[in-house]
Amino acid sequence: MFRPVLAATVLICLSLPAAAETYKKVKTDAGGALFETSCMRCHSVDADKASYGPLLNGVVGRRAxxxxxxxxxxxxxxxxxxxxxxxxxxxxxxxxxxxxxxxMRHVGIEDPTVQDFIVTYLTSLN
Ligand code: HEC
Structure with missing residues (x-):
C-alpha cells in the first residue's frame, strides 16, 4: 500500500522538470505565433532585417x-x-x-495570458 504511493511520488517528482520544460516550450511557441500576428508587421527580431519599429531581439533587459x-x-x-x-x-x-x-500605435493587448506568452517568447531571444 505504502510502496506504490512512494513510487508514484518519486515518478511525479522526476517528471516535473520535464513538464516544466515542455510548458516553457509551449509558451514560447505560442508567444512566437502571437508575436507574428500582433507585432511582426512592425517589428523584426532579426538584426539583418530593417523594420518600421525597433528590433526586439534582446529587448528584455535593454534600456528603453x-x-x-x-x-x-x-x-x-x-x-x-x-x-x-x-x-x-x-x-x-x-x-x-x-x-x-x-x-507606436496602440496595440491594446489586455489578456494577461497573451502578454505572458509574448514576454516568454521575447525572453527566449536573449
Ligand atoms: C503599427 C506598428 C507597430 C506594432 C503593430 C507594434 N509596434 Fe512596437 N513599436 C512601434 C514603433 C514605431 C516603436 C517606436 C516607438 C517610439 O519611438 O516611441 C515601437 C516600440 C516598441 C518597443 C520599445 C523598444 C525599445 O527599443 O525601447 C517595444 C518593447 C515594442 N514596440 C513592443 C511591441 C510588441 C510586443 C508588439 C506586439 C504586441 C508591438 N510592439 C507592436 C511600432 C509597432
Missing part, C-alpha cells in the same frame, strides 16, 4: 529607446527605464498610457 540607429520618439528616448517583463506587459496593454507621446 536605445537600440542604436533607430529614430525613436522623444518620449521613448527620454523614458530612461529598462524593459522588464512587467514593463513589457504594461506597454502591450496600453503603450500610450505607459509612455505618453510614443509613436
Amino acid at each position: 529607446g536605445t537600440y542604436q540607429g533607430y529614430p525613436y520618439s522623444e518620449a521613448l528616448k527620454a523614458a530612461g527605464f529598462v524593459w522588464t517583463p512587467g514593463a513589457l506587459r504594461a506597454w502591450m496593454e496600453d503603450n500610450d498610457k505607459f509612455v505618453p507621446g510614443t509613436k
Whole structure:
C-alpha cells in the first residue's frame, strides 16, 4: 500500500522538470505565433532585417529607446527605464498610457495570458 504511493511520488517528482520544460516550450511557441500576428508587421527580431519599429531581439533587459540607429520618439528616448517583463506587459496593454507621446500605435493587448506568452517568447531571444 505504502510502496506504490512512494513510487508514484518519486515518478511525479522526476517528471516535473520535464513538464516544466515542455510548458516553457509551449509558451514560447505560442508567444512566437502571437508575436507574428500582433507585432511582426512592425517589428523584426532579426538584426539583418530593417523594420518600421525597433528590433526586439534582446529587448528584455535593454534600456528603453536605445537600440542604436533607430529614430525613436522623444518620449521613448527620454523614458530612461529598462524593459522588464512587467514593463513589457504594461506597454502591450496600453503603450500610450505607459509612455505618453510614443509613436507606436496602440496595440491594446489586455489578456494577461497573451502578454505572458509574448514576454516568454521575447525572453527566449536573449
Ligand atoms: C503599427 C506598428 C507597430 C506594432 C503593430 C507594434 N509596434 Fe512596437 N513599436 C512601434 C514603433 C514605431 C516603436 C517606436 C516607438 C517610439 O519611438 O516611441 C515601437 C516600440 C516598441 C518597443 C520599445 C523598444 C525599445 O527599443 O525601447 C517595444 C518593447 C515594442 N514596440 C513592443 C511591441 C510588441 C510586443 C508588439 C506586439 C504586441 C508591438 N510592439 C507592436 C511600432 C509597432
